[in-house]
Amino acid sequence: xKLNSKGQVTIPAALRARHGLHEGDEVDVVEEGGALRIVRVxxxxxxxxxxIRHMRGRGGAKQTEGMSTDELMELLRGE
Numbered sequence: 001x002k003l004n005s006k007g008q009v010t011i012p013a014a015l016r017a018r019h020g021l022h023e024g025d026e027v028d029v030v031e032e033g034g035a036l037r038i039v040r041v042x043x044x045x046x047x048x049x050x051x052i053r054h055m056r057g058r059g060g061a062k063q064t065e066g067m068s069t070d071e072l073m074e075l076l077r078g079e
Contacts, residue, residue, distance in 0.1 A: 011038070022047045 026044035
């Protein structure tokens with residue numbers, strides 16, 4: 001693994017998958033006993049929380065606000 005000119009490294013995909021790391025996850029690099037460790041930031045938003053925050057408010061137009069689930073289903077399904 002090489003350090004690029006910006007001081008970045010790529011964590012191999014197999015290791016990211018094994019440790020449940022996803023794009024946008026926050027990690028810290030800590031020095032411990034003369035070695036560096038990558039650790040997940042524990043109080044950061046989860047991937048699901050980030051997705052919900054990103055999607056919130058994008059689901060509908062003004063005309064559907066306040067409609068019940070049944071009304072929305074009727075609107076989507078038609079006659």
